[in-house]
Amino acid sequence: MPRKPRLRSGSGVTLHEIGLAAGVSAITVSRALNSPERVSEALRNKILETVDRLGYVPNRSARSLASARSRTILVLVPSLTNTVFIDTLVGVEEVLRVAGYQMLIGNTHYSASEELQLLRAYLEHQPDGILVTGLSQPPEFGAILEKLGIPAVYMMDLTDDGRLCVGFSQEEAGAAITAHLLARGYRRIAFMGAQLDERVLKRLEGYRATLHAAQLYDAKLEFLDPSPSSMQMGAEALERLLREHPDCDAVFCCNDDLAIGAIAQCHRLGLAVPDRVAIAGFNDLQPAAWTTPALTTVATPRNRIGAEAARLLLERIAGLVISAPRQDLGFAVVARGSS
Amino acid sequence: MPRKPRLRSGSGVTLHEIGLAAGVSAITVSRALNSPERVSEALRNKILETVDRLGYVPNRSARSLASARSRTILVLVPSLTNTVFIDTLVGVEEVLRVAGYQMLIGNTHYSASEELQLLRAYLEHQPDGILVTGLSQPPEFGAILEKLGIPAVYMMDLTDDGRLCVGFSQEEAGAAITAHLLARGYRRIAFMGAQLDERVLKRLEGYRATLHAAQLYDAKLEFLDPSPSSMQMGAEALERLLREHPDCDAVFCCNDDLAIGAIAQCHRLGLAVPDRVAIAGFNDLQPAAWTTPALTTVATPRNRIGAEAARLLLERIAGLVISAPRQDLGFAVVARGSS
DNA sequence: CCTAAAAATGTTAGCGCTAACATGAATAAG
DNA sequence: CTTATTCATGTTAGCGCTAACATTTTTAGG
Missing domain, CATH: 1.10.260.40 (lambda repressor-like DNA-binding domains)
Structure with missing residues (x-):
């Protein structure tokens, strides 16, 4: 039968x-x-x-199984609701798509443990390579990649330790926007930071170094909150900052969301921007150009970072020798009305 | 040997x-x-x-091949840079993840032909089901799904033709925000629309019906541009609208991006919002609450739509009988200072 | 025309897993 | 204690594809 x-x-x-x-x-x-x-x-x-x-x-499954190549790339990002990472993903996608690769997205929610968990879970897909946001993963992370021989490219920041990376210097960017505020004549410049991930902390370092050099550093002007950033938080933080430090004349917000909330709060409190207090953000998201006054911020090449990182990874997978493992795509201070 | x-x-x-x-x-x-x-x-x-x-x-490939189940769901969205769809994806992801399913994201760029192409391309992954944005796919689209027996759930809008759908009535939402403006006393209410996809056109229908009923409809007050919407476009369109129709006293923008640009332009032109002109948006994105004045808009349950659609699809895949193929999750007019 | 090399196509096996069927062990029913 | 029934585990085969090797055909060179 x-x-x-x-x-x-x-x-x-x-x-x-x-x-x-x-x-x-x-x-x-x-x-x-x-x-x-x-x-x-x-x-x-x-x-x-x-x-x-x-x-x-x-049938892709059959193909993967027979060829031991999944044509799948795992991309780990800290958040999907933050436009910054979406722009990066779009860049990644454009490159992978034409190369016939599939992008698997893992949302780490800014958590190192989730990141590790996600990596483990996604190994089921036998990814041919991985794109990671940031440089500071737990040690097991690198160990797993090493052991399985999965090539990785690190995005959004730079290192000289030999890992492939595509990004810009978060520290220099933080320093540059602070220097811009100094150049405009502000002297009591506060830092507003939330979601204190490695990138925010590096921007903070840049801020500190610049103010130290100008002998204007004051730790009391740092507002730091580890919880997720939002416009709401920017509004509340601005109010508190100016209440506790009325002589503060400028605020470098670690991202545009905080800055937009801060500007809105200034309107509500009847404070003139930038005359009473200047506001600067970070990332140059679309709304940044449409606040009143328009927001001074740092434009970051997120889309290109994604695309370049993907390209680099594919080269690495193809076995090409990578001459420059560290790709600095720079940043630009965009001076607008808020400073 | x-x-x-x-x-x-x-x-x-x-x-x-x-x-x-x-x-x-x-x-x-x-x-x-x-x-x-x-x-x-x-x-x-x-x-x-x-x-x-x-x-x-x-090894997932081996598993898929042997079991003829990929545990993969294809999700088609018109755009990744529009927060609306990201929120939807996040909802989808949360449900699929715990069920052990993998989400494959396809970006249709608001194009029916790309949508069809993507579907064909992603069939390689043998998806167990598919989540689609909107109801108006080309006829081949449904034919392919039918032929291969791939279950689908349609998101963001509603239909009674038997297809599984999770969303809200775009038309009613357009009518509701228009009615709100009428109730506030505005009489020359314009419509500003861009990226004229099926959802925008339905909102427009709601707008038209409501103004017709009030005998206040004027086709000249419709600004329609098929190109992608942006804050820039909102700003330009507002200026033109008020120049050509100085008696216009309110604008219903088909999305928050246009509305934010419009409000910003009012500031630049020195026009008081809402006294000279009221502005209303659609979607209630985060920045909508932080314009000055805050934006009146329609809050949409995008996250829940994604989650519910995913849940429905999984039930369908599991062979459960779906008692209610049409899930209306509603919407809410959020009245703020701009009207 | 012959021979060697290259190009075009075929055969075989196996990637890692699970469906279908098979068997043996434990339990229940009389 | 026998027989029927359930439960626990095993055997076999094959999902659809491609790597490795094998064979056949074509081309090149003298």
Whole structure:
């Protein structure tokens, strides 16, 4: 008695069936699709016609299993609600898509432990490579990648320790916007920081170094809150900052969300921006250009970072020698009305 | 002469090897992991201990291939830079994650042809189901799903044609915000629309119907631009609208981006909001609450839409009978200072 | 025309897993 | 104590594809 046939997935048309219809073997069909130059033109055309006619759809699982290459890249980002990382993902996607790679997105929620958990979970997909946000993962993280030989590119920041990275110097950017405020004549410059991840802390370092150098540093002007940042928090923090330090004449907010909340609060309190207090943000999100006055901020090349990181990773996967493991894409201080 | 062993993927530890180490067959290990109740407790513990010890990571490709279930859901959204869809994706992700499903994101860029192309491309992954934004896909779209038996849930809008859908009535929402403006006493209410997708057009219908009913409809007060919306466009459109129709006393912008640009432009032109002109938006994005004055808009349950749609789809995949194929999650007019 | 090399196609096996069926052990029912 | 029934585990095969090797056909060089 013949046993029940197994359930089949997808369109049901297999390489083998295309082969039968076109009068060739399955492997030739595979070659016609994946390395066309290895099949004679006449045969190739006939095969491609058959593929089209029967509506063949390759099965990626079978392909991954047979070739030990998943054509899948894991991308770990701290948040999806922060436009910064979305822009990065869009850049990544554009590059991976044309290369035939699939992007798997993991949201770490700014948590190192979740990041590790996600990595473990996503290993099921046998990713060919991984794009990570930031440089400070737990030690096991690198150990796993090392052990399994999964290449990685680190995004948004720079290091010289040999890891492949694409980004800009968070510290220098923090220093640059602080220097801008100094140049405009502000002397009591506060720092407003939330969601204190490694990038925010580096911007803070840049801020501190610059003010120290100008002998204007005052630790009391630092407002730091580890909880997630929001416009709400920016509004509340601004009010508190000016109440406790009425001589504060400028605020460098570690991101645009805080800055937008801060400007809105100034309106509510009847405080002139930038005359009473100047406000600067970070990232140059779309709304930053549309506050009143428009927000001075730091434009960051997030989209390009994603795209370049993806390109670098694909090169690494292809076995190319990477001459420059550290790619600095820079940043730009965008001076607008709020300073 | 023995042939070269094939390259292997991932951690290298297979079910079979776990079985050897634990003194059982591969299938028993598989059962211990996937349907624990079918393996005796003693054996199960021993197996799980071995799995842990050897750092076994299942291979999803092999699993998909053998079981004809990919545990993958395709999610098609029109844009990734629009927060609305990100919020939806976050809702989807939360539900899929705990169910062990993987989300594949396809960005259609608001294009029906790209949507179809993406669907075809993603069939390679043999998705077990699909979540689609909107109801108006090209006819082939439904045909493909039908033919392959892939269940779908439609998000963000409602229909009674039997398709599973989770959303709210775009038309009613457009009508409601227009009615709100009427109730506040505005009489020359303009409509500002960009990125004229099906949802925007339905909001427009709601706007038209409401003004018709009040005998206040004037086609000249409709500003429509099919190109992507932006704050920039909102600013430009507002200026033009008021120049061409100085008696216009309120503007319903089809999304918050346009509205934020419009309010900013009012500041630049020295026009009081809402005294000279009232502004209303749509979606209630975060910045909407932080303009000056704060923006009147329509809050939409995007996150819940994503989550509910995912839940519905999983039920459908599990073969459950869906009693209510149409899930209306409603909307809320949020009246703030700009009206 | 012959021979060597290259190009085009085919055969075989196996990637890691689970469906289907098979068997043996434990339990229940009479 | 026998037989029927359930429960626990195993055997076999195959999902659809491609790596490795094998064979056939074509081309090149003399």
